Amino acid sequence: MVERQSGVALWRQIADRMRLAINNGDFDETGMMPPEMTLAARFGVNRHTVRSAMAALAEEGIVRPIQGIGTRIERRDRLRFPISKRTRFSQGLGNQARDIEGKMLEAATEVAPSIVAEALGLPIGTLCVRMETVNSADKRPISRATHYFPAERFGEMGTIYDRTRSVTSAFRELGVADYVRRSTEISAIHAEGDDIRHLKLSPGAIILVTTAVNTDLSGTPIQFSRTRFAADRVKLTVETDV
Amino acid sequence: MVERQSGVALWRQIADRMRLAINNGDFDETGMMPPEMTLAARFGVNRHTVRSAMAALAEEGIVRPIQGIGTRIERRDRLRFPISKRTRFSQGLGNQARDIEGKMLEAATEVAPSIVAEALGLPIGTLCVRMETVNSADKRPISRATHYFPAERFGEMGTIYDRTRSVTSAFRELGVADYVRRSTEISAIHAEGDDIRHLKLSPGAIILVTTAVNTDLSGTPIQFSRTRFAADRVKLTVETDV
DNA sequence: TTCGGTTGTCTAGATTAATAGACATTTGGA
DNA sequence: TCCAAATGTCTATTAATCTAGACAACCGAA
Numbered sequence: 267m268v269e270r271q272s273g274v275a276l277w278r279q280i281a282d283r284m285r286l287a288i289n290n291g292d293f294d295e296t297g298m299m300p301p302e303m304t305l306a307a308r309f310g311v312n313r314h315t316v317r318s319a320m321a322a323l324a325e326e327g328i329v330r331p332i333q334g335i336g337t338r339i340e341r342r343d344r345l346r347f348p349i350s351k352r353t354r355f356s357q358g359l360g361n362q363a364r365d366i367e368g369k370m371l372e373a374a375t376e377v378a379p380s381i382v383a384e385a386l387g388l389p390i391g392t393l394c395v396r397m398e399t400v401n402s403a404d405k406r407p408i409s410r411a412t413h414y415f416p417a418e419r420f421g422e423m424g425t426i427y428d429r430t431r432s433v434t435s436a437f438r439e440l441g442v443a444d445y446v447r448r449s450t451e452i453s454a455i456h457a458e459g460d461d462i463r464h465l466k467l468s469p470g471a472i473i474l475v476t477t478a479v480n481t482d483l484s485g486t487p488i489q490f491s492r493t494r495f496a497a498d499r500v501k502l503t504v505e506t507d508v
Numbered sequence: 509m510v511e512r513q514s515g516v517a518l519w520r521q522i523a524d525r526m527r528l529a530i531n532n533g534d535f536d537e538t539g540m541m542p543p544e545m546t547l548a549a550r551f552g553v554n555r556h557t558v559r560s561a562m563a564a565l566a567e568e569g570i571v572r573p574i575q576g577i578g579t580r581i582e583r584r585d586r587l588r589f590p591i592s593k594r595t596r597f598s599q600g601l602g603n604q605a606r607d608i609e610g611k612m613l614e615a616a617t618e619v620a621p622s623i624v625a626e627a628l629g630l631p632i633g634t635l636c637v638r639m640e641t642v643n644s645a646d647k648r649p650i651s652r653a654t655h656y657f658p659a660e661r662f663g664e665m666g667t668i669y670d671r672t673r674s675v676t677s678a679f680r681e682l683g684v685a686d687y688v689r690r691s692t693e694i695s696a697i698h699a700e701g702d703d704i705r706h707l708k709l710s711p712g713a714i715i716l717v718t719t720a721v722n723t724d725l726s727g728t729p730i731q732f733s734r735t736r737f738a739a740d741r742v743k744l745t746v747e748t749d750v
Numbered sequence: 751t752t753c754g755g756t757t758g759t760c761t762a763g764a765t766t767a768a769t770a771g772a773c774a775t776t777t778g779g780a
Numbered sequence: 781t782c783c784a785a786a787t788g789t790c791t792a793t794t795a796a797t798c799t800a801g802a803c804a805a806c807c808g809a810a
């Protein structure tokens with residue numbers, strides 16, 4: 267059931283569980299949530315507490331309450347984002363969304379943080395282009411990423427990305443015909459700071475973090491990326507028989 | 509900063525942020541947390557609120573307060589768990605922990621859920637062995653898994669696993685010399701139900717969920733697994749150039 | 751030994767979350 | 781038309797969380 271005195275309000279725990287149940291397709295037969303009184307009994311809480319949870323889901327656009335009728339489920343799908351040797355954002359989502367958009371928030375040339383330098387095999391102090399992006403599908407923000415590219419070779423990355431809205435296209439203009447993903451690390455944290463705002467999350471929401479290194483076909487690292495996905499909108503899939 | 513009226517208590521938000529900062533190595537120089545008054549000022553809250561957060565971290569064994577001195581950081585590493593074509597639990601953690609242990613909670617033969625039957629390419633209604641396990645490293649629970657094996661071929665899986673404590677060994681006794689992972693799906697949710705207890709998590713904690721299908725060398729699916737990792741103790745790594 | 755800086759403990763009050771109950775409003779169907 | 785079932789709104793009370801301040805206990809260094 268739900269846990270009291272955990273530092274997480276009951277209404278938020280219930281909202282999280284209902285969001286999960288919806289994504290899981292538990293109410294697909296009717297397309298409606300069970301009545302508030304039923305949910306209150308099931309979770310062992312007051313009806314008002316369930317209403318707080320429902321209000322949060324309505325705020326997220328997941329459900330819509332209709333007086334006299336019940337509460338309708340508006341949206342349930344979680345996008346599938348494949349991770350493989352050839353991970354690319356727009357292609358990855360494929361036909362799961364009509365309108366896939368990349369937006370650049372910021373680009374700057376600066377000294378690479380030590381973690382980035384190490385991952386890219388660069389000497390400490392090397393300059394890199396840092397680029398902050400947000401990716402959306404059907405106007406819903408899906409992920410936020412921080413990319414690093416060696417400045418010597420990709421100094422124009424920011425300008426070109428801003429025009430093409432695609433890392434793949436920008437690489438092509440800069441002479442990299444193709445590239446592959448060398449490694450990906452995946453972890454999960456609570457959303458914080460700018461990510462809450464840019465991904466339109468509520469505090470306490472979960473973020474899937476991937477840290478990846480891409481190389482050109484000769485094996486030279488050309489990109490370090492840290493991408494934060496809204497965990498309630500996307501699942502990552504790894505195909506290991508490619 | 510921290511968010512009020514979010515349904516997540518301030519002390520919990522602060523505990524989550526500090527756990528993250530510790531894992532990130534932010535305080536490695538001194539090995540001590542900043543004083544409570546400093547943290548209170550930094551987060552814009554009362555000292556008592558910081559103390560509540562600190563108490564939660566102490567409960568998890570991450571920090572240890574010492575009167576008159578300060579608060580010492582006890583542990584910061586997050587285990588690295590690789591996902592690849594040849595993912596095996598015990599080998600994966602390698603030398604990151606001395607004592608790696610698998611424990612069986614339950615084994616039963618039952619009709620496969622439709623999702624499992626589909627993933628394994630079995631007709632609806634086929635019997636499977638369902639097995640619940642917990643894996644620990646150095647006595648700390650790391651993950652909890654639900655496995656399904658086709659009952660016709662692996663009816664004895666439960667008994668053998670209980671003796672060998674290893675899926676790989678059990679497969680070998682049942683005539684599967686080697687096996688590979690076909691696919692892995694990764695998502696993140698809040699911990700709930702039994703998982704909180706078995707993984708010794710606090711409510712609100714994050715779980716990384718992997719859903720995987722393994723096949724024998726002829727490509728026949730032989731195992732469906734849903735594994736729940738404690739997200740603050742492990743990170744998943746995907747090597748795509750294997 | 752004294753003192754500054756730290757964690758530990760206590761009391762009190764303000765704010766937020768949850769419970770409880772009553773009744774209004776809306777809808778679809780008998 | 782009327783009723784059952786659902787969401788919407790209001791008041792009041794209790795429980796949990798956060799703030800505020802004071803002081804005790806402890807440690808290391810001057």
